Amino acid sequence: MTPTSQTLGLSLVARRAEAAGAPLQDAQESLEPVAVGRTLRLDVKLALELQAVVLSHGGCAAASTAFASELATALGCSRVSVGFVNGRDVRLRAVSHGGDQDLGGQGFAPLTAAMDEAIEQGLSLYLPVGATPVSAIRLAHSRVPRPGDGAIATVPIVHLGEGVGAVTLEWATPISGLEQLVEELEHVVSLVGPVLHLMHLRDAPWTLRVSRRLRRGWQRLNSADGNKWRIGLVSGVIVLGLLTLVPVSYRVGGKARIEGESQRALVTPADGFLKAVSVRPGDRVKKDQLLVELADQDLLLEQRKWQGEQAQQDNAYATALAGSDRAAMMIALAKADEARANLGLVEAQLQRARITAPFDGVVMEGDLTQSLGAPVQRGKVLIVLAPGDSRRVTIEIDERDIGDVRVGQPGRLSLSALPWDALPVRVTRIAPIAHAVDGANVFDVETEVTGDAARIRPGLEGIAKIEVGRRTLAWAWLHRAVDWLRMSTWAWVG
Numbered sequence: 012m013t014p015t016s017q018t019l020g021l022s023l024v025a026r027r028a029e030a031a032g033a034p035l036q037d038a039q040e041s042l043e044p045v046a047v048g049r050t051l052r053l054d055v056k057l058a059l060e061l062q063a064v065v066l067s068h069g070g071c072a073a074a075s076t077a078f079a080s081e082l083a084t085a086l087g088c089s090r091v092s093v094g095f096v097n098g099r100d101v102r103l104r105a106v107s108h109g110g111d112q113d114l115g116g117q118g119f120a121p122l123t124a125a126m127d128e129a130i131e132q133g134l135s136l137y138l139p140v141g142a143t144p145v146s147a148i149r150l151a152h153s154r155v156p157r158p159g160d161g162a163i164a165t166v167p168i169v170h171l172g173e174g175v176g177a178v179t180l181e182w183a184t185p186i187s188g189l190e191q192l193v194e195e196l197e198h199v200v201s202l203v204g205p206v207l208h209l210m211h212l213r214d215a216p217w218t219l220r221v222s223r224r225l226r227r228g229w230q231r232l233n234s235a236d237g238n239k240w241r242i243g244l245v246s247g248v249i250v251l252g253l254l255t256l257v258p259v260s261y262r263v264g265g266k267a268r269i270e271g272e273s274q275r276a277l278v279t280p281a282d283g284f285l286k287a288v289s290v291r292p293g294d295r296v297k298k299d300q301l302l303v304e305l306a307d308q309d310l311l312l313e314q315r316k317w318q319g320e321q322a323q324q325d326n327a328y329a330t331a332l333a334g335s336d337r338a339a340m341m342i343a344l345a346k347a348d349e350a351r352a353n354l355g356l357v358e359a360q361l362q363r364a365r366i367t368a369p370f371d372g373v374v375m376e377g378d379l380t381q382s383l384g385a386p387v388q389r390g391k392v393l394i395v396l397a398p399g400d401s402r403r404v405t406i407e408i409d410e411r412d413i414g415d416v417r418v419g420q421p422g423r424l425s426l427s428a429l430p431w432d433a434l435p436v437r438v439t440r441i442a443p444i445a446h447a448v449d450g451a452n453v454f455d456v457e458t459e460v461t462g463d464a465a466r467i468r469p470g471l472e473g474i475a476k477i478e479v480g481r482r483t484l485a486w487a488w489l490h491r492a493v494d495w496l497r498m499s500t501w502a503w504v505g
Contacts, residue, residue: 023345037336049324057085058168059198065203067273071210075105078203082180082370083107086192089161089183090239092119094126095168100224104211116173124151126177129165133174135197137164141190155181162186166196168204175208187467195425209334248462254485261487263412264455267404267424270467271397274375280363283309288379293468296368298394303379303393321350333483360466372396375469397469403437407453410445411494415479416456426473435462 043486064081067266068074084107091107101123103114128151129136138152155163161183178200186192212220227396232240284306290296323348331339377394387393404424408416416438423433436458445452458475460467482490 023085028410035312051341055380061199062203062206065206071207071214071248072105073335074105074210075207076109078207079105079107079109079178079499082178082199086180087182088180089433090181092122092126092181093174093207094179096174097219098131100241101130118408121155122179125155125163125165125483126179128152129177129485130167130174132170133167135164135166135193137189138162138194138460139189149277157181158183160185164189164193164196166193166200168200168208170205170208176211177203178204185422187412196218229325254488255483258481258483259487260478261415261423261480261482262478263407263408263415264422264474265407266448267406267426267473267475269426269469269471271373271375272401272407274395274397275365275369276392277369277377277394277396279305279389279391279393281305281360281389282387283364284363285379285383285384288383290374290394291378291380292374292376294374296372296374298368300368301365302368302374303366305366305387308362310357310364314354314361317350317354317357321347321354324350366393370396370398372398400467402467403439404458404475406456406458406476406477408456409447410452410454411491412479413441413445413454413456416441416454416477417479420477420479421461422458422475422477424458424475425471426467426471428473429466430470430473432466434460434467436475437461 028111061078061081064077065074065261068077075093079093082088083091088107092103093105094101094103096102103119103123103126106114126138134145134147136147136149138149138157140149152163152165153481157163161181161186163179163181165177165179167174168178178196181194212223222293228240231237232244285303286306287304288300288302289300289304296302324343327343328340328347331337331343373396375395375397377392379393406422418438418441420438422436422438424436425433438456438458440457442455442457445454447453456477
């Protein structure tokens with residue numbers, strides 16, 4: 012058995028013997044004949060015990076102190092220290108059997124310098140050196156105060172190929188087989204050290220975590236195989252420049268519908284019944300074309316009645332005139348005039364029973380083909396007409412964007428019926444009052460189609476966008492969120 016293995020084994024057996032109340036001599040005698048394989052199992056068991064001790068604590072400081080104390084007890088060290096890289100320096104985190112002492116004081120500066128020396132070289136360093144020492148710098152280790160025959164060893168903590176900390180062990184008495192002991196300690200630290208490092212990162216402030224990630228990124232960028240990172244960084248800078256510096260056309264839009272520039276409602280002239288309907292919505296009509304015809308039987312009877320009344324009074328007037336009866340003549344003349352007035356009214360009603368188109372246009376509303384014979388009341392809207400050649404596009408613009416819209420701005424219209432053709436439009440009027448649509452407050456913006464509008468018809472719907480200026484892509488994508496944050500902050504803070 013090597014001196015190192017014997018020391019490691021003795022510490023474990025001594026602890027168990029002390030717990031069981033057995034004499035240490037018995038424990039040592041029981042250890043003498045142990046083979047090399049048994050010694051390796053003891054090493055692994057020590058590492059597992061140390062890891063269990065570390066995991067039993069919630070914070071890095073307590074876990075590091077417990078780890079250092081257990082390791083010092085197991086190896087008979089006068090002091091075991093644990094430190095982690097903090098920026099460009101190493102900060103001492105725990106010492107064995109430590110209390111509330113200030114670990115950042117000047118008294119620990121040589122110790123942290125020794126840790127930094129081992130981390131920078133990526134080697135385990137120890138003094139005194141063995142028979143076949145590794146070529147390394149040990150200047151900081153030589154400056155750590157120790158007795159003339161004492162020993163010191165530092166094992167770096169490595170995580171993902173990077174030195175993140177170190178464990179320094181100090182002995183007040185000589186240690187035989189120090190080189191082999193350090194090799195065994197490297198296995199222990201490689202198992203327990205990363206756990207302590209992750210706990211250290213968890214307890215560290217966010218600024219330290221961010222700076223560490225930036226530093227690792229910079230090191231990766233400057234490494235020999237960092238071409239892909241450099242290409243990615245340059246590409247990111249170019250994209251960021253395009254997003255924040257290069258302006259593009261900014262557009263606002265909303266739902267759009269096509270309407271006639273002017274519309275006329277044709278209403279029922281009198282109470283009656285539908286007799287015939289000649290058109291349906293979407294049909295193009297000519298001026299004076301018959302659209303709707305109302306039932307006229309009652310009006311025809313009324314016409315014959317007043318025609319007969321007029322003829323009768325004309326005859327009575329002629330008889331009174333022949334008999335020189337002036338009074339009868341005046342009465343007959345008055346009744347004849349009344350009959351003629353009523354006859355004219357009935358004939359006008361008969362004329363209005365045939366509803367015709369007042370101009371060339373398109374039927375916008377009024378599908379009455381399923382209501383033939385139904386009664387209609389006077390004043391009811393039967394058909395709505397719009398001029399066939401003049402159209403306007405009404406766009407519903409959200410109130411958050413209406414401040415950028417101006418009269419005369421151009422835009423594009425894409426209809427559901429013509430999804431691949433974007434028609435040019437121009438703003439002609441902005442409604443001064445908003446109204447609610449689907450829970451949103453919108454303004455109606457009227458535009459005119461400035462391109463070929465022969466294929467569009469009133470009643471079609473789609474999406475329109477108005478060009479309101481030039482903005483950067485970053486502004487276009489983020490201004491809504493920034494505005495919401497500004498309003499929310501103002502609402503809370505005032």
